[in-house]
Amino acid sequence: MSQSTVLYMTSSIMLTSVVAFIWLERTYPYRKGLPFLREGIWSDFFWYSVVQNFVLQIVIFDYLIHPIDIHFNLSRLHLVSAWPVACQVLFFLFLHDFYIYWFHRWQHNSKILWKTHEAHHSARAVDWIAGSRSHALEILINQTIEFLPIVALGADPMVVPIKACFDGVWGMYIHSNIDVRSGKLQYFINGPEMHQWHHADEQEVFFANYSTKFAIWDWLFGTAYLPKTKPTKYGLPYAYPDDYFLQTLAIVKKVDEQKLLRFKFFKSYHGLGTKFLQLFKGPQAVTARKQEEPAAPVQRSRAAHEKNLPE
Ligand SMILES: [Zn+2]
């Protein structure tokens, strides 16, 4: 199979999955009443999924992985090239998932690393596209560690797009607002039942449900949390900016978004998200919905929240 056929197939699978998840969310919602055009969708779609994704793919593959591979020249050894492509994909899928469980756990347990992960937890609406909200540095670290071994061990060139397709579809699935009841399968395959809880603003899950693709890590290492109830609050328990650039900057400096909104330029740029929603829903619908939506939950201060984190 040629490289272009694989790219065509993986892109088709991604697009079909998007349509399927959106339809399933409308038909079997986990959290009822969450609109498709919900708060933050402009930033998750345009800034995170399109712009950040495009820029980071160039940085990661052309400016990190490629030069590292040229320097060490490990790929010429073709260490996994002789394996069937399916075995290569499965091997890298498990290897990376095991790594991401521990790195994710570390992010929740370290004050410094938490800064790379709090943007991901700032989503107050968790649905098929909410997983794209990940800080650029988090993506840079995780995807370099994910794809560098694939290139360096001399895997088949098809493994990168196939693996990226698995990541995309599985990422949409675990975040999707679908009322999945997978029974005993939830011990192995991770899904929204556990990951929706991971995004809840509830103390008991702040240190639980770190798995991405295989839930088995949470069950094996004692971090699984799967009650029969559903979460009632999502997002961070302290104030955090809504804007993409302020979220990216928040890793070094938290800027008061409300103060910036006094500047005309920032206000008109900030209003782009609302204009985007108005394109589809009409101005009255967006204004009415904004009034209905509760304000961001700020139950605890940031300092009080961080007291739960070890030094
Ligand atoms: Zn997390």
Ligand SMILES: [Zn+2]
């Ligand atoms: Zn998530």
